[in-house]
Amino acid sequence: MPGSYFADRLTGMVVLSENERLALARLEERERPVRRGMTLHRERDRTGDVYILRKGTMMSSVLLDDGSRQILRFHFPGDMLATASMIYREAPETITAVSECIVAPFERSAFAALYTEHPRLAALIMVYNQIERAALTDRLAALGRTSAKARVAAILIEMRNRMQTEVDGTASFVLGLTQEEIGDATGLTAVHVNRMLRQLEEEALIARESGRISFLDERAMLRTANYIDRYAKLNLDWLPPAN
Amino acid sequence: MPGSYFADRLTGMVVLSENERLALARLEERERPVRRGMTLHRERDRTGDVYILRKGTMMSSVLLDDGSRQILRFHFPGDMLATASMIYREAPETITAVSECIVAPFERSAFAALYTEHPRLAALIMVYNQIERAALTDRLAALGRTSAKARVAAILIEMRNRMQTEVDGTASFVLGLTQEEIGDATGLTAVHVNRMLRQLEEEALIARESGRISFLDERAMLRTANYIDRYAKLNLDWLPPAN
DNA sequence: CGTGGTCTTGAGATCCTTCAACTTTCGTGG
């Protein structure tokens, strides 16, 4: 269990110093399993730890008072979870395990030392936050201005790209979401999600069999979904020196 | 022109040290007017400065390839603008002046020194980002799961609360948005925005006269809009010491 | 083999959009 999954996420951006690696590894010393369907915390719970996701897929969501749910974001290994715990007394979102997961919890007070002793890591956390912000605005634009079919296609692409999808020859992957969950993420009903999946299938953009999805026409998928990779085209020239 | 509008924004959260004030004030040494309708930059432009908004209202938006526009967020005095410039080579959003504005531009490289010398300010910038993130997720939930009327009501409340609304006896304020802009922010057509405004008026929740809006039934507005104040209930106990 | 959850499909209802015309407001130049 040595090493830091969050560090691995940052490694695509810069080369970390030994000191920085150590500081991040210290955040992830403890581990905790989370069973499928279980929550890290619910909306309005008193906030506590922050987490790094080490294994599995999680999601954050909110409940509206008519009982409907909006899924805000899916989380994948290396992601920092419950970042709102850093600043709010009450959690603004519910965080739930979509599959069997392992998280590394740490106290928010750990950030004080991190920010003082490792300015570049502090800056990288901001970079990470900005990427998440960009991804959220993409979803905002999708919900506000694109068709149901485009939104469903976008979710499929996001899930495939962000899962640790071992390329096993074909471009197929196990989605691991119910159509209800896809609906809650895209602002649609499960019934309509079903119809949109069928339509994508009939147009030969995807194929489905027992939870597995394959992209038959990658280009057409990207086109209908308006997809933008927010982890690309970064510019981090300005970062402070490592420590 | 001394002082920092961004610092004023943070002042509600913590007491800044003299050093911190100075560091922030240095960011805002220059000023630049932006005429109504003009842009700071457009999507896909090469990124440049970051800005603090000193006066006026601005908005960030994206264009989809069918020509429709989604307004992502409105910005008010004290807000930090174009934060994506910190990390991307190309701007992911267009930033436009909704009214006559004044901004204070500074180079993104200024963050290097800020993060090294003022860890607590670095942490506060993260706090600021988290608040913005929470506001974005609220809008996401609104677009995905609430009715047109609720979304329009939510925009009205947000604009009133965040504008420097001098309380002139009544609870009325000048919206300063076209119905088209409200539509682009809520994911609706201008026509339907018009009908929703009318409906809010008929139900005696608001009154309108030549661009001025008054809330007649504050409670009912908050209820239909699902409004949550994301600047409240913060918990910043863990912040590193001032410098 | 039941049982509950998920998926699938149809039919009708609803919300929102589109299109089109008209009115009002606003900004600008004469």
Place this chain on the structure above:
DNA sequence: CCACGAAAGTTGAAGGATCTCAAGACCACG
């Protein structure tokens, strides 16, 4: 200061996208 044109707002009617309700099929699991 007025006149004009453009932008913004208003309203009706019809169409389309998505939802709701309902029922049946499939599947995994005890």
